[in-house]
Amino acid sequence: MSSNVRFTDFKSDKQPTWCPGCGDFGTMNGIMKALANSGTDPDNTFMVAGIGCSGKIGTYMHSYAIHGVHGRSLPVAAGVKLANPDLTVVAAGGDGDGYSIGAGHFIHAVRRNVDMAYTVMDNRIYGLTKGQASPTSREDFETSTTPEGPKQPPVNPLALSLAAGGTFIAQSFATDHKRHAEIVQEAIEHDGFGFVNVFSPCVTFNDVDTYDYFRDNLVDLADTDHDPTDYDAAKEKILDSSKEYEGVIYKDESSVSYEEKFGVDQNMSDIPSGAPDDAMDLVREFY
Ligand code: SF4
Ligand code: MG
Known part of the structure; x- marks a missing residue:
């Protein structure tokens, strides 16, 4: 690991095609700052992204990366980390990718507690497919496919994570650059699954969940007496639908990652050289 890495070292030479003003710019810049501040470097970093506007992040960053299948970034990211625990692994996606198509993977990744970070760019809509209601859209949010709103309460991703045994649950705001980067850095450095809903x-x-809306309604937990190690206090905040919270909401300081608990055999040379062929023979046999 290098100690003099700058966040710009994580920028690729590709020009983002996100709409001007999209929150994903701030989210990505904060992730890059968090990585640089945590002391890792691009050669030691692996980004795994899902599908959606958010999924383009791996292309715009300079690191190892996989732009994977819709909703499947988490099992891929866990596989990357378990194959090479020395890597800093960050999975990224959107609210549709993570809480709808990938909802099952989310719950199981949380409870597995592999040491990686998961940042969800939550814009409460499907952006890439031009504006349909997502799992975090408001009940009355009108779109072309839900003209009277989805008529069902939004998913609370923080509550899902807590219920699944989450050991690090946080929320940030893309445009609060310093706070967002600090929170993501803490998720990266957490020993286990560091989840940040951004x-x-x-x-x-x-046009409902706008910058102005969040600026007017966000409460930064750093300005309160909230103790993220207090499970009951975290639960209270997570279930409080009257406010939007920013900060580390819950952190289990006794968290031990999956790989630390069970060990990972890093000696890839132990894999017999004929394994891929044998595996393909098995596949042919069954299909
Ligand atoms: Fe960002 Fe929305 Fe444009 Fe997608 S459609 S790039 S989420 S502003
Ligand atoms: Mg979305």
């Missing part, structure tokens, strides 16, 4: 406004299709 409010990352879609300026093109969501």
Whole structure:
């Protein structure tokens, strides 16, 4: 690991195609700052992204990366980390990718507690497919496919994580650059699954959950007496739908990652050289 890495070292030479003003710019910059501040470098970093506007992040960053299948970033990221625990692994995606198509993977990744970070760019809408209601859209949020709103309460991703045994649950706001980077850094450095739901406004299709809305309604837990190690206090905040919270909401300081608990055999040379062929023979046999 290098100690003089700058966040710009994590920028690729690709020009983002996100709409001007999209929250994903701030989310990505904060992730890059968090990585640089945590002392890792691009050669030691692996980004795994799902599908959606958010899924392009791996292309715009300079690191190892996989732009994977819709909703499947988490099992891929866990596999990367278990194959090479020396890597800093960050999975990224959107609210549709993570809480709808990938909802099952989310719950199981949380409870497995592999040492990695998961940042969800939550804009409460499907942006890439031009503005349909997502799992975190408000009950009355009108879109072309839900003209009277989805008529069902939004998913509370923080509550899902807590219920699944989450050991690090946080929320940040893409445009609060310093706080967002600090929170993501803490998720990266957490020994286990560091989950950050990032409010990352879609300026093109969501005129409700806007920058102004979050600026007016966000409560930074750093300005309160909230103790993130207090489970009951965290639960109270997570179930309080009257406010939007920013900060580390819950942190289990006794968290031990999956790989630390069970060990990982890093000696890849132990894998017999004929394994891929044998595996393919098995596949042919069954299909
Ligand atoms: Fe961002 Fe929305 Fe544009 Fe997608 S459609 S790039 S989420 S502003
Ligand atoms: Mg979305």
